[in-house]
Amino acid sequence: MRKIEKSIVNFLRVLVSTRSQIEVDNTDVILEKITDWYKSRGLNGKYIFNDKNEKVAFLYEIIRDPSKPKICLNACADTAPVGDVNEWKINPFGGEIIDGKMFGRGVADSKASISIFSHLANYFNDSEHMVNISFLFDVDEHSGQFNGIKAYLNSNNDISAFALGYPGSERLIIGSRGFYRCSIIFYGISQHSGSSKKVEANAINKATEFIDYVSKINLETQVSKDFNIPPRISITEINGGIGFSQIPNICTIKLDFRLNSIVDINKAREIIVDAVNNCDQNYPNSKKSDIVEMESWDYFKTKEDSFFVDCLHKSAEQVLNKKIEKTVCGPSNIGNYIAEKDIDVTVGFGVEYENVHAANECVEVSSIIQIYEIYKSTLIKYFLNKA
Numbered sequence: 001m002r003k004i005e006k007s008i009v010n011f012l013r014v015l016v017s018t019r020s021q022i023e024v025d026n027t028d029v030i031l032e033k034i035t036d037w038y039k040s041r042g043l044n045g046k047y048i049f050n051d052k053n054e055k056v057a058f059l060y061e062i063i064r065d066p067s068k069p070k071i072c073l074n075a076c077a078d079t080a081p082v083g084d085v086n087e088w089k090i091n092p093f094g095g096e097i098i099d100g101k102m103f104g105r106g107v108a109d110s111k112a113s114i115s116i117f118s119h120l121a122n123y124f125n126d127s128e129h130m131v132n133i134s135f136l137f138d139v140d141e142h143s144g145q146f147n148g149i150k151a152y153l154n155s156n157n158d159i160s161a162f163a164l165g166y167p168g169s170e171r172l173i174i175g176s177r178g179f180y181r182c183s184i185i186f187y188g189i190s191q192h193s194g195s196s197k198k199v200e201a202n203a204i205n206k207a208t209e210f211i212d213y214v215s216k217i218n219l220e221t222q223v224s225k226d227f228n229i230p231p232r233i234s235i236t237e238i239n240g241g242i243g244f245s246q247i248p249n250i251c252t253i254k255l256d257f258r259l260n261s262i263v264d265i266n267k268a269r270e271i272i273v274d275a276v277n278n279c280d281q282n283y284p285n286s287k288k289s290d291i292v293e294m295e296s297w298d299y300f301k302t303k304e305d306s307f308f309v310d311c312l313h314k315s316a317e318q319v320l321n322k323k324i325e326k327t328v329c330g331p332s333n334i335g336n337y338i339a340e341k342d343i344d345v346t347v348g349f350g351v352e353y354e355n356v357h358a359a360n361e362c363v364e365v366s367s368i369i370q371i372y373e374i375y376k377s378t379l380i381k382y383f384l385n386k387a
Contacts, residue, residue, distance in 0.1 A: 005369040008115045009102070011037060012368070013095035015111040016104035020139065021081045027055070027139035030077045034058045034114065034137055041122050050140070050147045057138040057148030062124055062131055069386050070132040070158050071308065071379065073120070074149065075113035075165035076141035079106030080357040087359035101354075101362040108353035108363050113165025116351075116372045123376065131383045134159075146334045153341060161308035161382075162338050163375070166348040167356065169320065169367060172313055173348030175301030175328035177229055178259035178336050180268035181294040183252055184276060186210065186240075187287040190249040201286035203251035204240045210279040210289075211235050211253070217271065219263065227261040227301060229330050231268070234258075258330065259299045269293075300339035301328055308344045308382055315377035316349060319370055349374070 014037070020030035031047065038045050038060055045060035058077070063070070082092045082105050090096050092105045114137050121135045134156070138148025153159070166173070188203030219231045233255065240251025257268040272291065280288050302309055304326055316324045335347035351371050352364040 002369065004119060004372070008119050008368055008372060009097075009365060011118065012102065012107065012112055012115040015077070015114055016095035016102070016107050017093050019093055020078045020106065022078045022142035024081050027078050031055055031058050031137075031139060034077065034118070037118060038121070041125075043121060043125060045135075048136075048138075048148055048151050050151060056140045056151060057136055059137075059152065060121055060135045062121065062133050064130050064132060066132070066158075068130070068132055068383075069160035070134060070156070071161045071163070071382065072134040072136055072152070072156075072159050073113075073117045073163050073165065073375070074136045074138065075110040075117060076139070077111065077114060077137045078139040078142050079109065079111075080142055081105075083359065089360055092359075092361075097365060100365055102365055103360060103362040105361055108167040108351065108361055109356045110165045110167065110350070112167065112351045112353075112363050112368060112371075116368065116375065117165060119372060120375055120379070124379065129380060129383060131379060133379065141334070146337065149334050149338070153338065157341075159341075159343050161306070161344040162335075162346075163308075163312070163349075164333065164335055164345070164347045165350050166333070167350040167353040167363065168348050169316070169350065169352055169371065170324075171348070172309070172316060172324050172326045172346060173329050174304065174306075174309055174326050174346055175227065176299065176332050176335055176347055177231070177328070177330055178265065178297045178299035179332050180257040180259060180265050180272075180296045181255065182272065183254050183292040183294070184210070184272075185290040185292065186251045186253075186279070187289060188247060188249045188251070188283075189286050191247045193245050193247055199247055201249075201283040203248045206279055206283055206286075206289070207238060207240065207251040207253055209282065210275060211238075213278060214255075214272075214275050217275075222260065222262040224261050227299065227328055229260055229328060231260050231263040232258040233271075258332070261299060261301070265296050265298050297332060297336035297340070300336050300345070302339065302344050302346065306344040307385065308378075309346060311381040312346060312349065312374070312378045315374045315381065319374045319377065
């Protein structure tokens, strides 16, 4: 094992052994571990805070020419919870290597990328390359809030490209479905469930009629050559009713509508409003339903001829000696938010892995040095052209 590879693996083991489960552990600790590693190499980063003065990210920057483009390499330092420890065959915080795989919560998502990117920070800091690179590691990713990245973007409007260090080297992900999210409140008319009077409006019945209606909407054909993953409507939560003896007068559902290049936020809103109105017209005596919209992000796809995408794609094919597809993925991510700011985004190219967010999460140790070399080559190619 090369010296650089051993160093990356050793730091990764430190990161994995540092618990940073969202809403379980104190994520200040993992940020302090990262800070200590940088300080040990004479690199002084800083923390990014949210509006509650809580640490939400670590940032280290190498800015050699502020007039030139800047790239941000990002990876999350927080993790999903471990879950049932009995489902793990080894210690989820041990960072043990078995049969060429390192196991542990967060090893793939995304502590391997933190270690890789950090070693790139050390390399470029000691080099004479003209680079402008931000290394950003946030601890508010698995909450879905992304306050570290959002705070960073609020004070940095000069970013040309943004690479998210999610794992997987089979494809280069340059786009993602978006989402339209809302709560829908259906109203009924209360009465005793045993009453002999006709039931005018059961809120739960209204909600289930709506659910049945949208479940029959065929979206499978709503794809394009450029974005071949269809939209999807999912009912993700339903709440209503109390006990047995009362006809419910309110029922609330939460709806997640995944978007693509054919069905965007406006089209999704139109579909849901029409479905709600269709349901309400069957209950003329009850109050019309309310739609409460949540934060929603449209789909995105970075242009395939983006210079950063091209550099990363060519470097990946050269190092791995195989063809790499540039494609889009189903799950949304912070890339959707970043893309809205006209930044070229890649949202997935990293180490080979198994079982993200599940028991026995692991990465192929041999893939670590490959990803390091790919990003190193990408950055050199990019800034040689931009210098």
